[in-house]
Amino acid sequence: MEVKRISIREAKKRIKSDPELSKMLVRSGWKEIALDLDGDGMADVSFSAEKPGRKIDTMAVDLSGNGEYNLYLHDLDGNGIPDLVLLAEDGAEERAVVAFGGEVELGFVNLGVKIANLLVAEDFMNRELGISLADLAAYLKLHAAAMLLELDKRANAQGIDRVYYYLNDAGTYYLATVDGTKPRVRPFGTILIDDGKLYIQTGKSKAVSKQISQNPFVEISASMNNGTWLRVEAKLVEDDSHDVKVKMLEKMPALKAMYSADDDNMQMFYLKDAKATFCSFTAQPEEVTF
Numbered sequence: 001m002e003v004k005r006i007s008i009r010e011a012k013k014r015i016k017s018d019p020e021l022s023k024m025l026v027r028s029g030w031k032e033i034a035l036d037l038d039g040d041g042m043a044d045v046s047f048s049a050e051k052p053g054r055k056i057d058t059m060a061v062d063l064s065g066n067g068e069y070n071l072y073l074h075d076l077d078g079n080g081i082p083d084l085v086l087l088a089e090d091g092a093e094e095r096a097v098v099a100f101g102g103e104v105e106l107g108f109v110n111l112g113v114k115i116a117n118l119l120v121a122e123d124f125m126n127r128e129l130g131i132s133l134a135d136l137a138a139y140l141k142l143h144a145a146a147m148l149l150e151l152d153k154r155a156n157a158q159g160i161d162r163v164y165y166y167l168n169d170a171g172t173y174y175l176a177t178v179d180g181t182k183p184r185v186r187p188f189g190t191i192l193i194d195d196g197k198l199y200i201q202t203g204k205s206k207a208v209s210k211q212i213s214q215n216p217f218v219e220i221s222a223s224m225n226n227g228t229w230l231r232v233e234a235k236l237v238e239d240d241s242h243d244v245k246v247k248m249l250e251k252m253p254a255l256k257a258m259y260s261a262d263d264d265n266m267q268m269f270y271l272k273d274a275k276a277t278f279c280s281f282t283a284q285p286e287e288v289t290f
């Protein structure tokens with residue numbers, strides 16, 4: 001995505017040339033500008049740069065209206081795309097940290113669609129600062145609420161849901177199969193939960209598919225950069241239902257470039273008699289069966 005970032009000085013110029021925005025300006029420093037979107041005298045959104053003269057790298061939003069910022073979008077690597085979202089519920093001391101990139105050690109959750117929406121929001125901010133900040137704030141409010149809900153779902157997920165979120169958020173997991181007397185392992189990323197079953201997807205033309213048809217016992221492993229990992233042993237069962245293929249393609253649209261629900265190649269498997277073990281360097285393993 002092409003993102004054009006502007007400096008605080010440029011932003012100030014843009015704001016000052018717009019009478020509506022000028023009225024909203026409540027702080028105007030070298031490193032930060034803040035706007036009061038709803039006219040209550042308190043700043044609702046702030047744009048800042050690490051040093052004067054640098055491009056804006058952080059946007060903070062007060063989602064609760066209590067005068068404290070609780071949503072931060074931060075661009076760590078300076079490419080204009082936020083790498084980190086920091087989100088705090090009202091009054092919470094700790095902020096939930098949501099990472100965008102695989103490189104960010106602090107983060108642990110990939111919120112997929114919601115993050116894509118936030119990226120669009122920030123892209124919008126960078127391109128169009130001064131046009132509709134109120135719209136942007138409303139947009140962020142909407143999505144931050146959805147993000148909190150998602151974080152909550154993850155925090156409380158049990159059983160198969162917990163396994164699904166882990167594999168989904170890890171992004172990539174490794175699928176081991178048996179090939180005669182030899183082990184084979186490869187990266188996989190497709191994951192879907194539907195009707196109480198956890199699905200993965202492959203193509204019938206692949207060696208992995210042939211191995212599964214000969215021996216359906218597999219093991220999956222994934223890890224996150226917070227010192228945790230997951231192993232799941234299971235038997236794979238093929239599900240040829242058109243409906244479940246469509247759901248997978250909808251969830252992971254990039255697959256549409258290679259597969260369709262009506263081709264003779266796309267293949268869906270769900271995990272049966274699964275034993276999942278959540279492991280960590282600092283806690284006892286926890287087992288989940290489904």
Ligand SMILES: Cc1cc2nc3c(=O)[nH]c(=O)nc-3n(C[C@H](O)[C@H](O)[C@H](O)COP(=O)(O)O)c2cc1C
Nearest residue numbers: 172184186187188189190201202203206207208209
């Ligand atoms: C990050 C990542 C995710 C992948 N996800 C899948 C997947 O979900 N399903 C799949 O069939 N192939 C996936 N692939 C491609 C397989 O790893 C690749 O086709 C592999 O060679 C299949 O194993 P095989 O050669 O033993 O058949 C993925 C590759 C990468 C790099």
